[in-house]
Amino acid sequence: MSSNGTNGNTSSEASRLKDPSLFSTKIVIGSQRLDSHSGKTFDVVYPGDRKVIVATIPECNTQDVNDAVSSCLSTFKEFSQTTARQRSDLLRKLNDLTLANIDDLATLIVRENGKTRAEAEAEVKYAASFLSWFANMAEVGCQGETIAAANPSMRIQTIRQPIGVVACLLPWNLPLAMATRKIGPALAAGCTCIVKPAGETPLSTLAFAELVKRAGYPDGCVNVVTTLDNVAEVGKAICEHKHVRKVSLTGSTRVGKLIAQQSASTLKKLSMELGGNSPVIVMNDATIDKAITGVLLAKLRTSGQTCVAANRILVQSGIHDKFLEALKEKIKTYKQGDGEDSSTMLGPLITDRAVEKCRAHVADALEKGAELYYGPQPPSSFPDEGGFFYPPTILTGLSDDMQIATEETFGPVAAIRKFETEEEALEIANNSDVGLGAYVYTNDLRVAARMSAGIETGMIGINTGMLSACEAPFGGVKESGYGKEGSIHGMAEYQIMKSITTDVSG
Ligand SMILES: NC(=O)C1=CN([C@@H]2O[C@H](COP(=O)(O)OP(=O)(O)OC[C@H]3O[C@@H](n4cnc5c(N)ncnc54)[C@H](OP(=O)(O)O)[C@@H]3O)[C@@H](O)[C@H]2O)C=CC1
Numbered sequence: 001m002s003s004n005g006t007n008g009n010t011s012s013e014a015s016r017l018k019d020p021s022l023f024s025t026k027i028v029i030g031s032q033r034l035d036s037h038s039g040k041t042f043d044v045v046y047p048g049d050r051k052v053i054v055a056t057i058p059e060c061n062t063q064d065v066n067d068a069v070s071s072c073l074s075t076f077k078e079f080s081q082t083t084a085r086q087r088s089d090l091l092r093k094l095n096d097l098t099l100a101n102i103d104d105l106a107t108l109i110v111r112e113n114g115k116t117r118a119e120a121e122a123e124v125k126y127a128a129s130f131l132s133w134f135a136n137m138a139e140v141g142c143q144g145e146t147i148a149a150a151n152p153s154m155r156i157q158t159i160r161q162p163i164g165v166v167a168c169l170l171p172w173n174l175p176l177a178m179a180t181r182k183i184g185p186a187l188a189a190g191c192t193c194i195v196k197p198a199g200e201t202p203l204s205t206l207a208f209a210e211l212v213k214r215a216g217y218p219d220g221c222v223n224v225v226t227t228l229d230n231v232a233e234v235g236k237a238i239c240e241h242k243h244v245r246k247v248s249l250t251g252s253t254r255v256g257k258l259i260a261q262q263s264a265s266t267l268k269k270l271s272m273e274l275g276g277n278s279p280v281i282v283m284n285d286a287t288i289d290k291a292i293t294g295v296l297l298a299k300l301r302t303s304g305q306t307c308v309a310a311n312r313i314l315v316q317s318g319i320h321d322k323f324l325e326a327l328k329e330k331i332k333t334y335k336q337g338d339g340e341d342s343s344t345m346l347g348p349l350i351t352d353r354a355v356e357k358c359r360a361h362v363a364d365a366l367e368k369g370a371e372l373y374y375g376p377q378p379p380s381s382f383p384d385e386g387g388f389f390y391p392p393t394i395l396t397g398l399s400d401d402m403q404i405a406t407e408e409t410f411g412p413v414a415a416i417r418k419f420e421t422e423e424e425a426l427e428i429a430n431n432s433d434v435g436l437g438a439y440v441y442t443n444d445l446r447v448a449a450r451m452s453a454g455i456e457t458g459m460i461g462i463n464t465g466m467l468s469a470c471e472a473p474f475g476g477v478k479e480s481g482y483g484k485e486g487s488i489h490g491m492a493e494y495q496i497m498k499s500i501t502t503d504v505s506g
């Protein structure tokens with residue numbers, strides 16, 4: 001294994017940062033910053049211009065995974081014995097360091113993901129909120145119970161202990177916030193982590209690992225392995241490793257199923273935050289401005305690339321035409337372009353695969369009878385130069401047989417469907433194999449209550465397009481996965497509860 005003893009900040013990209021040492025291109029194994037065993041690398045490309053290589057990063061394999069897990073394991077012995085208060089203090093320092101480095105972390109997120117600087121800064125604050133939340137939760141979340149035993153000779157108690165080595169498999173859409181949403185509660189509980197960022201977006205995770213060190217964590221609490229092309233091997237090595245006790249994934253349902261299969265031989269505890277197909281239901285009595293603002297937020301955040309993105313927009317017939325007109329007027333104002341340009345409101349997508357998915361969904365919908373209400377006709381292909389852009393688009397006449405109705409588009413395409421009755425809307429909304437987020441716009445409390453109970457998702461927004469907050473339980477039902485992240489429930493995902501029964505007679 002080779003190491004140059006630096007953070008590997010050879011690129012001129014590092015000079016974009018106030019603190020260039022946060023530009024790290026090495027994996028993290030204990031105290032070391034290393035190249036991979038294979039010596040192979042992959043490129044991180046700027047989504048705003050595919051010719052720009054932002055960094056060259058180690059391509060890991062099973063040996064690197066094994067090293068990272070060994071590092072996790074040896075640190076776990078010591079770290080699991082720290083007190084909850086010590087861990088709370090450490091997380092608070094990490095939160096402060098994250099916020100103190102907001103400009104640099106946001107720059108890295110813009111360069112690896114392409115989102116706008118405003119969105120990237122918002123992401124860093126969202127990421128820090130999980131650290132501060134779990135700093136507060138650390139002590140409360142470690143408390144056990146005393147149970148009234150039926151047998152008077154017995155005393156029964158529970159204690160909560162860290163589950164052990166945890167694998168955090170991260171997506172590219174909110175690379176830092178999803179890192180802290182997993183690493184925060186894991187560290188609060190006393191676990192150590194092997195983190196695999198998405199191949200497209202490793203830089204913010206690697207910088208964060210440096211902040212973990214600066215916060216004073218023991219080496220080996222957070223280890224990072226990186227891969228793009230070898231993700232199948234690395235993912236399998238993590239899932240099949242007997243010393244990894246828990247895997248937490250945010251990613252597609254396809255990958256979620258694979259991880260669950262691969263983790264079956266060692267029966268790991270899993271948290272699966274997978275794909276969605278969020279319906280938005282706009283009732284006739286909705287406040288139109290509020291509905292438009294919320295729909296655009298839910299549709300266009302991170303250029304439409306979130307698992308809770310509005311995917312099927314159902315509008316009641318009495319408000320349908322007015323809603324469409326207002327949506328078009330507003331969407332026209334979204335300037336698409338380079339994330340670093342302060343006038344940009346919509347950045348590029350992550351890869352050309354993502355652009356192609358939008359193109360294919362629009363083409364398929366048009367073939368099956370949808371109408372193009374706003375945006376260009378999809379070309380048969382896109383040029384293989386420039387950034388990964390798909391223009392904001394509105395389709396009307398969405399129906400069940402279209403791909404866009406059954407798969408998340410993950411892009412700035414708004415597909416609208418007219419409905420007549422509340423029952424019809426509910427039926428369309430629930431006609432999905434996944435159930436993550438849903439949104440309802442109405443001023444009728446009775447409708448809101450019926451919809452909240454009837455929609456088959458893990459999260460519902462009433463008159464809001466934002467479901468995400470560190471204090472709100474985040475997670476889905478059906479094929480959107482299981483487990484809750486954030487909130488007072490998020491830490492238990494990284495713990496075991498042990499019951500202790502003592503015979504006090506004699
Ligand atoms: N819930 C969410 O937040 C996300 C949902 N998606 C959905 O997936 C669609 C396709 O996106 P795409 O990026 O191509 O998705 P993939 O399903 O190929 O990958 C999603 C994530 O899983 C990781 N991954 C892929 N294969 C494995 C594996 N064998 N073991 C472990 N991890 C693995 C990827 O890492 P790597 O990048 O290194 O390949 C990536 O981070 C999107 O359009 C969207 O619908 C995608 C990402 C996030």
Ligand SMILES: O=C(O)CCCC(=O)O
Pocket residue numbers: 171173174178250251273305306307308468474
């Ligand atoms: O899975 C995702 O798309 C990232 C989570 C989004 C959020 O927390 O709002």
